[in-house]
Amino acid sequence: MERIPILKMGRFLLVTIQVDMHDQLAIALQDDLTARIARERSRGVLIDISSLDVVDSFIGRMISTISAMARVLDATTVVVGMQPAVAITLVELGLHLEGVLTALNVEKGMAMLRKHVGPEG
Amino acid sequence: MAPTDGSRGDRAAAAQRRGHRAHARYEQGLSLVDQTKLVTAASELARNALDYGGGGEVRIERMSEGARRGVRLVFDDRGPGISDLELAMRDGYTTGGGLGLGLGGARRLCNEFLIESAAGRGTRVTIARWR
Numbered sequence: 001m002e003r004i005p006i007l008k009m010g011r012f013l014l015v016t017i018q019v020d021m022h023d024q025l026a027i028a029l030q031d032d033l034t035a036r037i038a039r040e041r042s043r044g045v046l047i048d049i050s051s052l053d054v055v056d057s058f059i060g061r062m063i064s065t066i067s068a069m070a071r072v073l074d075a076t077t078v079v080v081g082m083q084p085a086v087a088i089t090l091v092e093l094g095l096h097l098e099g100v101l102t103a104l105n106v107e108k109g110m111a112m113l114r115k116h117v118g119p120e121g
Numbered sequence: 122m123a124p125t126d127g128s129r130g131d132r133a134a135a136a137q138r139r140g141h142r143a144h145a146r147y148e149q150g151l152s153l154v155d156q157t158k159l160v161t162a163a164s165e166l167a168r169n170a171l172d173y174g175g176g177g178e179v180r181i182e183r184m185s186e187g188a189r190r191g192v193r194l195v196f197d198d199r200g201p202g203i204s205d206l207e208l209a210m211r212d213g214y215t216t217g218g219g220l221g222l223g224l225g226g227a228r229r230l231c232n233e234f235l236i237e238s239a240a241g242r243g244t245r246v247t248i249a250r251w252r
Contacts, residue, residue: 053157054157054160054161054164055161056161056164057165057219057222057223057226058164058168058219060220060222061219061220083157084154085153085154085157086157088154088157088158089154089158089161089230092158092226092229093161093226093229093230094212094222094225094229095220095222095226
């Protein structure tokens with residue numbers, strides 16, 4: 001089964017969601033990310049959804065779960081690149097993504113994380 | 122019994138892609154936001170049909186009424202059906218560990234929403250967006 005690659009960017013991890021995700025891929029990503037955060041002692045996770053033109057409650061729940069697991073391990077989650085039509089739709093869908101920060105792109109997301117975790121992190 | 126390979130999720134993804142392709146070919150002028158809302162609602166309903174209904178079918182119809190143009194989707198499954206529709210429509214209510222937003226969300230995202238279901242009779246959900 002394919003797995004979503006996780007890139008280490010200093011103290012942070014980056015995942016890019018580009019494919020239609022089925023249940024097992026989502027669970028594998030949650031597991032892989034949690035293990036990686038713990039192993040690397042990462043302070044932040046960036047989830048790049050800039051290629052998703054549809055985000056439904058299944059993906060929303062995956063993002064919330066990743067964020068909750070990361071928080072337990074003292075890491076902050078930032079979702080980057082949400083397309084405007086997706087943002088509008090998510091609000092109407094009723095998906096709240098509590099505790100999840102958002103940024104326009106990876107660069108801004110990293111800057112946000114650096115500010116959030118401080119210089120020594 | 123849920124399959125342990127990715128096939129069920131792949132079928133959900135495939136249903137979603139068919140929805141995408143159908144509206145991508147659709148020339149009747151739904152805006153990008155309208156398309157996104159419709160396809161997102163479709164994704165919720167397709168997932169419901171797979172997870173709870175044991176699979177099913179979706180019918181995609183173009184509509185025109187005078188100058189108005191729209192797209193209608195009808196989701197049918199032959200699953201166990203829903204005995205308490207009001208409860209099922211409530212945000213946060215889920216029997217499957219999801220977020221419980223699918224039915225209420227689909228209703229909010231579409232101009233038209235109709236659900237017909239009864240215990241033992243399967244479920245039909247009809248949604249539509251108009252330009």
